[in-house]
Amino acid sequence: MQDxxxxxxxxxxxxxxxxYWNLVILFSWLLQAVLTPPLFAQRPPGPNEVAVYxxxxxxxxxxxxxxxPGMRQxxxxxxxxxxxxxxxxxxxxxxVGVAFWTEQNFFGSGNATIQSINNLSLAPEYHDTxxxxxxxxxEWKYPMGVLITGKFWFDSGGGTKxxxxxxxxxxxxxKMTDRIAYYPDIGYExxxxxxxxxxxxxxxxxxxxxxxxxxxxxxxFGGKSITIPGPGGSIQxxxxxxxxxxxxxxxxLQVIHxxxxxxxxxxxxxxxxxxxxxxxxxxxxxxxxxxxGQWQSNIGLTFNITQQxxxxxxxxxxxxxxxxxxxxxxxxxxxxxxxxxxxxxAKGQITDAYTPGLSEGPLWANAIEWDYYVGSVKIRFxxx
Ligand SMILES: [Ca+2]
Ligand SMILES: [Ca+2]
Numbered sequence: 001m002q003d004x005x006x007x008x009x010x011x012x013x014x015x016x017x018x019x020y021w022n023l024v025i026l027f028s029w030l031l032q033a034v035l036t037p038p039l040f041a042q043r044p045p046g047p048n049e050v051a052v053y054x055x056x057x058x059x060x061x062x063x064x065x066x067x068x069p070g071m072r073q074x075x076x077x078x079x080x081x082x083x084x085x086x087x088x089x090x091x092x093x094x095x096v097g098v099a100f101w102t103e104q105n106f107f108g109s110g111n112a113t114i115q116s117i118n119n120l121s122l123a124p125e126y127h128d129t130x131x132x133x134x135x136x137x138x139e140w141k142y143p144m145g146v147l148i149t150g151k152f153w154f155d156s157g158g159g160t161k162x163x164x165x166x167x168x169x170x171x172x173x174x175k176m177t178d179r180i181a182y183y184p185d186i187g188y189e190x191x192x193x194x195x196x197x198x199x200x201x202x203x204x205x206x207x208x209x210x211x212x213x214x215x216x217x218x219x220x221f222g223g224k225s226i227t228i229p230g231p232g233g234s235i236q237x238x239x240x241x242x243x244x245x246x247x248x249x250x251x252x253l254q255v256i257h258x259x260x261x262x263x264x265x266x267x268x269x270x271x272x273x274x275x276x277x278x279x280x281x282x283x284x285x286x287x288x289x290x291x292x293g294q295w296q297s298n299i300g301l302t303f304n305i306t307q308q309x310x311x312x313x314x315x316x317x318x319x320x321x322x323x324x325x326x327x328x329x330x331x332x333x334x335x336x337x338x339x340x341x342x343x344x345x346a347k348g349q350i351t352d353a354y355t356p357g358l359s360e361g362p363l364w365a366n367a368i369e370w371d372y373y374v375g376s377v378k379i380r381f382x383x384x
């Protein structure tokens with residue numbers, strides 16, 4: 001009995017003492033809450049926004065990024081110190097998703113989500129490691145661009161090298177009025193070191209059919225190049241570069257979003273001429289020039305040119321001559337036969353072009369110069 005009472009006393013003392021400490025803790029917490037204003041005014045993201053947070057459950061330092069009108073996607077190639085390598089939760093607005101990478105400039109490990117994540121520590125690879133982001137329209141499921149992977153060799157100590165497969169994402173431009181993203185140097189990690197190309201966004205979305213990637217052998221888009229998917233498009237997303245004899249070849253690339261002209265009409269108009277025939281025919285790849293229509297020349301002939309993609313054909317007014325050739329952005333080749341001047345071929349370049357926007361769409365060619373008859377005579381084509 002005595003024992004029991006003693007135990008009860010001890011228990012009571014324990015309860016009292018624990019109550020005391022709880023009160024002390026509560027009081028000091030209240031004091032702190034009164035004295036310390038919140039460091040950052042938090043707000044949830046709007047429908048077109050993504051918020052990232054320092055801590056789990058959407059607290060701590062916060063940064064908000066918006067997919068604004070006129071943007072294809074919002075590019076965040078590096079993060080401020082407040083959240084760089086600190087992100088522990090992500091809140092996405094109802095219209096957007098977010099892709100994230102562990103290194104700046106969309107490099108390293110990457111992933112995408114169209115849902116909020118309240119605790120990134122459940123995905124340890126991305127917890128407190130994220131250093132770049134892209135906010136994209138939710139229905140795309142991924143941002144627009146191309147992921148290039150390659151085996152990157154690094155020194156793992158003791159003179160041994162370890163290979164790790166790394167990826168870098170090359171996004172389409174942020175602004176909708178820019179159709180081409182130019183990457184004249186893809187970076188030392190992946191230059192001449194590439195295995196696969198993955199086209200994004202999701203191939204189930206119609207916009208996927210408007211995305212092309214031009215891969216070039218040398219920096220600044222020099223040397224041989226391939227375009228994926230080729231003319232005609234494809235629903236394929238994954239391209240093994242060895243299938244194109246292009247593994248470990250890529251040094252520069254372009255991501256092209258060749259969207260229909262009607263989308264472009266919302267862009268600010270320019271004071272320059274608007275080629276009327278443009279609206280009549282099929283859309284051309286944005287990395288070519290538009291040579292369609294009637295041309296005059298300094299040899300007195302009038303040419304009519306039709307074009308599909310990179311290929312064109314011409315007829316000559318009052319003559320049976322037929323010509324055909326290929327045109328890239330600034331370079332053009334042709335051969336012809338059947339007319340009074342016989343057959344021949346020439347290489348030329350576009351010397352004057354109407355540029356619809358800074359880097360947008362096919363160039364509307366106004367003048368072409370050819371080296372004719374093995375480079376001895378310059379022929380000039382020009383518009384009326
Ligand atoms: Ca954190
Ligand atoms: Ca990082």
